[in-house]
Amino acid sequence: MGFVVRELHLRSLFWRILATLWLALALVAGLSILLGRALNQDAWILSHHPSLQGLAERLVQRYEDQGADDTQRYLEHFRHRARIDVQILNDTGQLVVEGTFPHRAAAFEARQKNPRRLPWRRLTEEYTSPSSGESYLLIYRIPYPELDAWHRDSLLWPVSALGIALVVMTLFSLALTLSITRPLNRLRSAVHDLGQTTYQQDSLARLARRRDELGVLAGDFNRMGQRLQGLIGSQRQLLRDVSHELRSPLARLRIALALAERAEPQQREALWPRLDRECDRLEALISEILALARLDAEPGARHVIALRPLLEKLREDARLLAPDQEIRIDCAGDPQLEGWPDMLERALDNLLRNALRFNPQGQPVEVTVKEQASGLEITVRDHGPGVAAEHLAQLGEPFFRAPNQSGAGHGLGLAIARRAVERHSGSLRLGNHAEGGFIATLELPLPVNA
Incomplete structure (x- = not known):
């Protein structure tokens, strides 16, 4: 391991520049001494x-x-x-x-x-x-x-020696300059391609294999380019999904308005509740889209989050929506973590709402918090029908709804939860419980007091 670190240090750009300058100075000093002796001693x-x-x-x-x-x-x-x-x-x-x-x-x-x-x-x-x-x-x-x-x-010999030294120094300088400018030109070309959205992921693969600062920079830039391409692709897909999802409520509103224009006064009165429902659905969809978009913005400074009071608050809010449902919380101690309270609250609220939507009466929704060596693990389990195995991989994608969930929500709740957990450097796993039902597992980094 020490040999590898030493080799990396020797091949770094810092040592390359230092060695080139040192050799150049040594040559100039040596020739100056020789010329001084030739003229004065x-x-x-x-x-x-x-x-x-x-x-x-x-x-x-x-x-x-x-x-x-x-x-x-x-x-x-x-x-x-x-x-x-x-x-x-x-x-x-x-x-x-x-x-x-x-x-x-x-x-x-x-x-x-x-x-x-x-x-x-x-x-x-x-x-x-x-x-x-x-x-x-x-x-x-x-x-x-x-x-x-x-x-x-x-002086023919000292001048010849000086000429040879200048040629050697020129070659050293040329090699050093090319070793810096060529990678920079590749990076500049990659930046231009990234700005034109024509960036190829393997364009800097060879440069990233260099074991110096420019290689590290190329590797970081390559990862950044891949990340940006992924974000651009996801944003484009999100726009396509949003336009598709907005067409349905807008089409229903247009039909309802057309019917209202031609209907008699009594029939028109019966259409107003339908118009209100469509407006509410459209407003809820736009709110969820905005919530998903805000997760990509800079959330600000982190804060200490006390997990038990947050879960208790979510349970009280859930009782207003589903008074017949029971939410059972198993949380030992007072675990804490660093993050953004509103973002984490929105993620847990979506998971609880999703569980309450499919959980049968008489069975509790179980929320369990465990402190492990790698961090906190939060699970939300219901006793509903679960999801078919072939659809589990697509859960959490914006606007995706499993066949048995086609009438529930807009398919953004799990996507918002996943994005919020990822902003906390955690992960969200979705699957069916071995004893039945559906389970969502949040893995978050180590708490502050760990």
């Missing part, structure tokens, strides 16, 4: 100037083998060819080979306190002869024009 000049490479060894060997006069003639020839003045001192500081540096130039150098103002650069190199064991100090004086000309030629 004596050791760099001594080791890379073509006229000075191996010169100390050759001069000391020539001096020990052929003497000072021959070495002096060699230095004069060397001065004419390389334009570099050379002097050789022994370990006591005395000149053993006077070299080609003029006395007047030596006096001028001695008077100057700032060596940068001299027209030449003074370099020293110490060399110990392997044959005699004597130590010598070689002094080189290179005129600045000669040194500048060599610098221009010697």
Whole structure:
């Protein structure tokens, strides 16, 4: 598990950007150091100037083998060819080979306190002869024009290194830019498709497999797109169902009005109650449609809901509608949960009304509340005929009514209850009880005091 987390961290966009910037800075810093050494350090000049490479060894060997006069003639020839003045001192500081540096130039150098103002650069190199064991100090004086000309030629390698570094940095930057802009372009295209309602669910599947922040974003966006497509589809289906359901009461109202216009006064009086009933049905249907639509709106802040007082209130309200029916509540303790009281009350009220509608007299409607490890479980059971097994999967869909429920309600009560429970991050299961009757089971998240 730790290896997987570490791999995810290493592949994250944060570490990729950090590594790219760090490598770029390291290359720039390294090349800056190399360029600084190439331009400023004596050791760099001594080791890379073509006229000075191996010169100390050759001069000391020539001096020990052929003497000072021959070495002096060699230095004069060397001065004419390389334009570099050379002097050789022994370990006591005395000149053993006077070299080609003029006395007047030596006096001028001695008077100057700032060596940068001299027209030449003074370099020293110490060399110990392997044959005699004597130590010598070689002094080189290179005129600045000669040194500048060599610098221009010697900068070819640092400039080449800098060019290579720029190419590498460009490739790194290009790879990093493409790794960011390509997913963003895919996301932008997906946003455009989503706005045009042409979003395909698998359009971001490949991007969602990336194990970095963009992959997580693509996965979240993919789920959001699927959710929005589902909502759009459900809204379209709801509009079609609403238009279909509204046609029936409107058609009956139109027929009743047409009959009322042609009827005699006495017959017209008999039609008014029918018109009132159709208006009441239409008003009830519109109220349920609005209640279902409000469940998709932002409900506001959550509140603590005491479940026992809420069930007691619903039982008292139900007695006014069905005084002959008994509602038996089994609720131990005082369970609480967080949510929206009006929404949960509407869901439980619809379930109780549905149970009372099909429950036979003499049998109680049983409401049971259990506290479990996963949360609260609320069941509402009646002893009615139940629902055929082939129709159970469709229960809770807007405007769906089972064949034995065709004359009851508009098919929105269970849909409102299901939507309200889902807004509480819970679930609603509908089915037939093993001992007969119908049972609705609400599973809600853990209560506050759990």
